[in-house]
Amino acid sequence: MRFLLVEDNHDLGGAVQTRLSLDGHGVDWARSLEEAEDHLATATYDLILLDIMLPDGDGRDFLAAHRRAKRDTPVIVMTARSAVSDRVALLDTGADDYVTKPFDFAELEARVRAVLRRRGGAAQTDVAYADLTFDPLAASVTVGGEARELRNRELRLFEILVAAPDRIFSKGQLCDRLFSAAEAVSDNAIEVYVGRLRKKLEGSQARIETVRGVGYRLTAP
Template sequence: MRILMVEDDAALARSIAALLRAGGHAVDHSASGEEALGLVSAEPYALLILDVGLPDIDGFTVLERLRRRGEKVPVLMLTARDALDDRVRGLDLGADDYLRKPFDPAELEARVRALGRRRGGDPVPVVTIGALTLNRSSGAAEVAGRALDLRRREWAVLDALATRAGQVVPRELLLAEVFGYDEPVGPNAIEVHVTRLRGKLGADGPQIRTVRGVGYMIDAR
């Protein structure tokens, strides 16, 4: 997923970003509520991880403004506060989940996966397309019982295509979901990952078709 993390604690932000990137996600970071509001308008984020305590406007205000303008991006709020009233306020303003600091990294990862599935309209973590099985919770993928050894971005591209099986996924959308805005992206980055995926899926796996001038589509059969 493409995730925006809004957190003003630089050390914590680096730690969360490293954790999520290791899990195959593209992560952008902002330490400002106002900047985050602009980024959500400009980028197709699948999830917003939002700290309550920010230096300019607090996370509650960010959330309220997002929902008022119709933004439906799932929001996971982080807070060091333990007050029940704060948790209730966040949920009432439109937060999808709440996690109190300090938290266990495994719990954060599990909540991120759950919110990602909810956004896709499918709470089931396993996607099956022909002989391909993609477990979005464990990060495992196999074809006809053969485990696939996928790099982080290969997984991200395959996940983006598999969850839209039978649909043409524009190249620009793949770039936006797989890479963060501050990551260097070569002109043929997506093509390289697709080529590697085709080799790893082999003859038993579903075919990834190129739709010239548009993007890619994975066979839904």
């Protein structure tokens, strides 16, 4: 998935970007609200991680404008404000969740998973397709009940495909979802990850089909 991180603290921003990138997500990092708007004008994000105190304004104003513009991208606010009234105000303004600084990265990752799960409308944890089962909380994939070990970006690629079976994703769309704008990648990178994922899913009724000149899709007989 592709996230937008809005945080002006160099150490914290770098740590969050690194941690979520290790989980296989593409993370674009904006150090100001102006940079954040520039990113939103050119890319689509699955989640925004938003600081409150930024050099060119208040993240709460950004959040309110985000919702007035009918943007439904989920937002997790990272705030040093711990008072109940502050947290309630953030949720009323349109935040999907918040995490109080300083926070443990395991908590941030859990809140990210929870928000994405809620936004996806998942009534249950597991996602099943053909003989494949995906548990996003445990980050596990099984083929006919047999566990298959997927590395981070392989797992994120599988997550994208299994969430929309039979939908064709172009290489460009997959690049946008898997990598940040700062990462220099080519279409060949997608071919490599698709190839690796195919090997990990060998023996499954489902398969990753190449639609020549268009892209890839997960399909089954």
